[in-house]
Amino acid sequence: MSHSARLRQRRPKEPRFVQRSPLRTVIFGTIGSLMMMVGSFGIGWLAPISQLRLKDWVISLRYTDGAVVLCIVITAVGAMALTREWMRLSQKVNWAEKSATRWVTAAIVSWTAPLLVAFPLFSRDVYSYFAQGRVYQSGLNPYESGVSSVNNFLQNGADQLWSQSPPPYGPVFLWIEDLVVRVAGDSPDVAFYLFRGVSLLGVVLIAIFLPKLARMHGVNPTRAAWLCLANPMFLVHFVVSAHNDALMIGLMIAAIYVSARWRNTAGGLAGITITTIAIAVKPIALLVLPFIGLLWAGRGASWPRRFVYWILTAGISLVELWAMGVANGFGFDWVGALSTTGGVWIWYAPVGMLGFLVKLWGDSLGLPGGDLQSLVFKVGQMIGVLGAGILAFVGRDEKIIRRLTIGLTLVVMLNPMIQAWYVVWLIPFFAVTGIRADWHVDFFLLTTLFFMMWAVSDQLDVFPYLSLDLNMGRLVAGVVALMYGLYIMFIDPSTRRVFRREHRASVII
Structure with missing residues (x-):
């Protein structure tokens, strides 16, 4: 028709x-x-x-x-x-x-x-990739040396957040970063x-x-x-x-x-x-x-x-x-770099907001609010990972990918x-x-x-x-x-x- x-x-x-x-x-x-x-x-x-x-x-x-x-x-x-x-x-x-x-x-x-x-x-973040590639190419270990280890990292566009932080990426992406730096040379634009x-x-x-x-x-x-x-x-x-x-x-x-x-x-x-x-x-x-x-x-x-x-x-x-x-x-x-983003939270994340409210409550009572906030964050993350693990055990065979989807959702949504x-x-x-x-x-x-x-x-x-x-x-x-x-x-x-x-x-x- x-x-x-x-x-x-x-x-x-x-x-x-x-x-x-x-x-x-x-x-x-x-x-x-x-x-x-x-x-x-x-x-x-x-x-x-x-x-x-x-x-x-x-x-x-x-x-x-x-x-x-x-x-x-x-x-x-x-x-x-x-x-x-x-x-x-x-x-x-x-x-x-x-x-x-x-x-x-x-x-x-x-x-x-x-x-x-x-x-x-x-x-x-793309400029942080560039800076991490320069660290790798310089012969340093990016997981031990932040991007501040190379000259002009700020001038090359990297966020100061990464100055001393190891990249939460694996070896394949480090190779990609190195390859990009070799091709781009000193040009962050390329x-x-x-x-x-x-x-x-x-x-x-x-x-x-x-x-x-x-x-x-x-x-x-x-x-x-x-x-x-x-x-x-x-x-x-x-x-x-x-x-x-x-x-x-x-x-x-x-x-x-x-x-x-x-x-x-x-x-x-x-x-x-x-x-x-x-x-x-x-x-x-x-x-x-x-x-x-x-x-x-x-x-x-x-x-x-x-x-x-x-x-x-x-x-x-x-x-x-x-x-x-x-x-x-x-x-x-x-593996040690996986904690790079730890302790960071945002207001629209349910666990992030809950942790913030617990911190305010703890501070008002003279309790260690920061420690309580960190505890809430860790518990939320643990529940997310545990939920994903449970879904690997529970459910029908034809729903395996759907179970994976829900498990990944739990990990994302229960992150601060x-x-x-x-x-x-x-x-x-x-x-x-x-x-x-x-x-x-x-x-x-x-x-x-x-x-x-x-x-x-x-x-x-x-x-x-x-x-x-x-x-x-x-x-x-x-x-x-x-x-x-x-x-x-x-x-x-x-x-x-x-x-x-x-x-x-x-x-x-």
Whole structure:
């Protein structure tokens, strides 16, 4: 049936906003992405020694109050417009039709392309990667020597937070950092684009294996791609910010698919090895190993068989990690670096807020509030890890990946510090195992909207000698994002229906 015929067939029952072509949505989403790109040239992160700062067009955007305010507004409006069009796309396609795949693919490609050119937004971790690579290349042990061990680490853009802190990354990512430094030389500008290429590799892995895993779970792969790959949070943190989490998650998704597709020795060994590489990027990927062992053990495996395969899984991964440690000469020093972010919390993390309130209570009673806060943080983290462990033991075989998803969610949600990109870890797993069109979608949409508003106002690179200070810049971005977010939820005649189940069209979500 042609597109026009399908529209005529459903016109009596469906509102006009559903009938319109997705082309307009793809175009307007691309405009939002282009606005973020342009805005990044004025407020995106650049190293103090960046040669890009010397370009006339960059100077005109970064060193006058009016231009900086304009870039803040453009970035905020672009980010929220992209969020709106992502929601609109779900209203305009029918997941059961082949055309949906074409439109979602067009959206993903066209929305991603401008962000590949943008300066880093909302995070400057990419410059810390560069500094850690310089430490590695200098012959020092990055797990013992902070980035302050090399000259001009601040001038190269690294956050002072990392001056004495070991990187919470594994040997594979250290090799990647070293390779990037060798290619980029002394240029942090070249380095951040190379690191974006590394994160894009993770995005490609997700794009390849996410639809396959979705089909395996009986989930529409196009809908899964919309939920994940076209998601503005995903694009912001895994493309614009160039977080190495993209590579870790891409490897995890690939490992899970291989292990679930071929539940034999070949699939098990391949899944373990790919997971081990993910661990050697960021060690949080360790959480996947017990579930890889379950997939390898096979359907209906007895408890003795499961324990044997768990031991084999852990042993093989340990040997592979040991070999990597021998190769780079640092052994298992990365284990000690896992506490780098310990003690950090944020107000929207339930455990973080609880710990803060306990500290206030303890201080008011003359008790050691700081110690009580640390105890709350540790208990929350332990419960999260314990919950993930229990899920490896409890549940049906066909729910193994869903159990992994919930276990990873517990670890993230019970951490006192929930970075926005931690939440993005969860999106591919929920997308492939299924998000129901009820309160699950409500929560997912609200979470996306909240973290997009937060990202817009979280980290901006505002020249410190302007009359407009950083806090004022963040306030402007936050107000613009909040107003646009409220418009999306309560005023926009199309998107407000997304948040009201009784008004959703039959084709939505």
